[in-house]
Amino acid sequence: MAVSKRQNSDGSVSYRARWRDGEGVLREKAFSRKRDAVQYAREQERLIELGRYVPPKRQQVTVAQWCDEWIETYGGAARTRAQARVHLALIKKGLGLRKLRDLRPSHIEGWLRDLEDEGRAPSYLRAVLGRLRQVIRAAIKDGLLHVNVAEQVKLTVKSRPPLLATLDQVWAIHDEMPEHLAAAVQVGAFAGMRAGEACGLRPEDLDVLGHKVCPRVQYPADPLKTEASRDDVDIPELMSRHLAQHLALYSSDTHVFLNQWGQQLHPRVLQRAFRTACDVVRQKEAESGVPKAERLPESFRFHDLRHVYASFLIAAGLDVKVVQKRMRHASAKLTLDTYGHLWPRHDDGTREAVGVAFASRQTPALKVV
Numbered sequence: 001m002a003v004s005k006r007q008n009s010d011g012s013v014s015y016r017a018r019w020r021d022g023e024g025v026l027r028e029k030a031f032s033r034k035r036d037a038v039q040y041a042r043e044q045e046r047l048i049e050l051g052r053y054v055p056p057k058r059q060q061v062t063v064a065q066w067c068d069e070w071i072e073t074y075g076g077a078a079r080t081r082a083q084a085r086v087h088l089a090l091i092k093k094g095l096g097l098r099k100l101r102d103l104r105p106s107h108i109e110g111w112l113r114d115l116e117d118e119g120r121a122p123s124y125l126r127a128v129l130g131r132l133r134q135v136i137r138a139a140i141k142d143g144l145l146h147v148n149v150a151e152q153v154k155l156t157v158k159s160r161p162p163l164l165a166t167l168d169q170v171w172a173i174h175d176e177m178p179e180h181l182a183a184a185v186q187v188g189a190f191a192g193m194r195a196g197e198a199c200g201l202r203p204e205d206l207d208v209l210g211h212k213v214c215p216r217v218q219y220p221a222d223p224l225k226t227e228a229s230r231d232d233v234d235i236p237e238l239m240s241r242h243l244a245q246h247l248a249l250y251s252s253d254t255h256v257f258l259n260q261w262g263q264q265l266h267p268r269v270l271q272r273a274f275r276t277a278c279d280v281v282r283q284k285e286a287e288s289g290v291p292k293a294e295r296l297p298e299s300f301r302f303h304d305l306r307h308v309y310a311s312f313l314i315a316a317g318l319d320v321k322v323v324q325k326r327m328r329h330a331s332a333k334l335t336l337d338t339y340g341h342l343w344p345r346h347d348d349g350t351r352e353a354v355g356v357a358f359a360s361r362q363t364p365a366l367k368v369v
Contacts, residue, residue: 003037006030009251017041031131054126061144064096070138087131090115095132100144105152108132112155121355122341125155162307163297169281170308173296182268183246184257187213188305190312191233192327193208195267195302201256208244212233213330226330233326274302307339314342 002018018028027044031037061069067088074084093183095103104354112125120128133150140148165173174185187193187201196218205214213233218224235243252258257265276323286365297304306327313323320343323336 002040003034005034017043017044031342053330054357061100062093062096063098065098066139066144066217067092067096074258075302077222079218079222084131087128088135090128091132091135100136100139103136105149108150110133111155122155143250161341161347162310163300163304164311165296165300165304165308169296170305172281172284173274173277176280178273179266180250180260180271181257183243183250184210184265184302186239186242186303188302190239191235191310192210192306192309193233194218194306195270196222196231198302199255199257199265199267199270202254203251203256205225205249206243206247207254208240208247211237211240214245220264228330229328231325231328233328242368271302304353310335310339314339 004016004018006014006016008014012032014030014032015034016028016030017040018026018089019041020026027346029037029333031040071081073086073090074081076259094114095107098107108129112129115125118159119278129150133148136145136150138147139145170189174189175183177185184198184358187198188195193201193213197215199219200217200221201213201215202217203320205365207214213235215224215233216230224230242347247256250258251261258269259265259269278296282296282298286292309328310323313326318326320332320335323339324332327335329335329338
């Protein structure tokens with residue numbers, strides 16, 4: 001560490017703090033007071049010794065600049081990178097102008113509140129916060145930061161409970177869908193397929209003779225979420241006949257569901273058509289005088305068909321392990337956390353059950369006083 005005095009061209013005096021960074025490069029910074037120069041140089045040496053030194057130029061990197069730098073080296077499938085870019089756009093919009101090193105938990109919390117006020121779902125907030133954590137972890141690995149402030153932020157929003165529809169409402173949505181997409185409602189509501197899985201289905205994934213749907217990839221041809229997601233799903237024979245008809249009329253050699261140009265159907269297109277069909281169903285319910293509380297929920301999504309499928313299984317009396325298998329969940333805990341409230345409660349029978357066990361003792365348990 002060294003501090004040198006320099007006479008400037010205007011006659012003033014400046015003091016230059018000099019130090020060598022972790023790579024041995026000589027660096028300097030000018031101050032008007034010697035005390036400030038000495039203090040700064042000592043601080044740089046301390047950070048170098050602790051392994052926490054960041055070059056001055058890199059200290060000016062903004063959140064937006066680092067997001068752009070990070071995405072260029074981010075791997076993964078094309079669909080994964082596309083989703084990452086969507087998340088980064090939100091991060092840059094809310095936090096992009098801040099210097100990366102100046103980012104604080106309070107900034108992130110305020111940004112998340114703004115997204116919540118915009119109507120973003122809790123699951124989406126978790127996703128973008130997870131993306132920000134991932135981006136900051138990369139900055140730490142690259143030596144730009146030493147603490148992941150995003151890890152200190154905890155979401156306080158509650159997850160939206162699963163929305164359900166009646167069997168009549170499901171078929172009403174099915175009938176309002178474009179003919180070439182109606183079968184997507186069937187694989188959603190009666191096989192539990194997610195939108196990406198439905199759009200990724202290939203003709204060989206439909207075993208119409210064995211009465212099974214066998215998901216293997218999700219849109220466009222990416223691996224499924226988990227190994228459990230690859231489990232085959234049993235379907236009724238009548239549904240197999242419907243799907244066989246769909247394959248004959250609307251599918252190609254490579255994909256089950258196609259758009260109007262004969263190309264693989266994109267999940268966004270499917271969801272858009274699904275929302276339109278739901279709007280029509282709600283409008284008809286209103287015109288028919290159906291009470292508002294009994295109409296199709298306003299925010300009912302294609303993914304909610306999975307919840308409908310789960311509700312059918314639970315109403316049929318299937319236990320949690322069977323439902324877990326059919327929902328292709330990675331664990332029974334996930335199944336219970338999501339659908340535990342749908343199982344009938346048997347708490348009232350515990351007293352009788354314990355009473356029978358307690359009364360099984362043959363000799364008197366109480367003394368007569």
